[in-house]
Amino acid sequence: MKVKVEDISPRGLSLDYLEEVGELNSTLTRSDPLAAQLPDRLRVTCTLSKVRRLVRLSGALQGTIEHACARCLRRFQIPLELAFQLSLQPADEGPHDGHAVELAPDDFEFGTYRDDEVDITAMVCEQVMLVLPYRALCREGCRGLCPTCGADLNEGACGCVAPQTGGKFVSLRGLKVNR
Numbered sequence: 001m002k003v004k005v006e007d008i009s010p011r012g013l014s015l016d017y018l019e020e021v022g023e024l025n026s027t028l029t030r031s032d033p034l035a036a037q038l039p040d041r042l043r044v045t046c047t048l049s050k051v052r053r054l055v056r057l058s059g060a061l062q063g064t065i066e067h068a069c070a071r072c073l074r075r076f077q078i079p080l081e082l083a084f085q086l087s088l089q090p091a092d093e094g095p096h097d098g099h100a101v102e103l104a105p106d107d108f109e110f111g112t113y114r115d116d117e118v119d120i121t122a123m124v125c126e127q128v129m130l131v132l133p134y135r136a137l138c139r140e141g142c143r144g145l146c147p148t149c150g151a152d153l154n155e156g157a158c159g160c161v162a163p164q165t166g167g168k169f170v171s172l173r174g175l176k177v178n179r
């Protein structure tokens with residue numbers, strides 16, 4: 001979704017739509033095959049207003065994130081809800097123009113837009129990436145997989161003898177992840 005700055009009326013412009021997530025999902029899996037995915041489209045609600053060429057964007061995202069647990073690899077879903085506030089100035093005015101800083105309330109993040117268009121999709125992707133945890137766990141204290149037989153230890157002990165050396169443990173776990 002892109003909005004032309006000239007289409008933002010003096011009273012502002014409100015949007016409420018479902019954002020496609022296919023591209024975001026492939027960006028996420030490109031760097032990590034076990035990366036989080038969005039199983040459904042994201043609901044985006046936002047309001048745009050402008051002061052001269054400065055655009056303010058207040059928005060919220062609602063959806064679902066599907067993670068792969070960093071320990072047991074089980075996929076699980078959690079709700080995604082976040083709000084963001086951005087103050088955007090034209091990229092060609094340079095970052096130290098001063099306008100944006102003077103006019104934006106304290107709690108706004110700064111950004112830019114190009115070609116007189118605000119790329120809402122790009123902002124949405126950025127906001128989602130910002131909230132993704134580096135490691136997600138399906139539950140607190142997830143027991144993970146047995147490094148020897150691969151059994152999910154949350155479902156009970158598998159009967160293997162616990163490995164004695166840390167090095168062996170790590171390399172076997174690596175094989176499991178890459179299977």
Ligand SMILES: [Zn+2]
Binds near residue numbers: 069072074143144
């Ligand atoms: Zn887990």
Ligand SMILES: [Zn+2]
Binds near residue numbers: 158159160
């Ligand atoms: Zn085992």
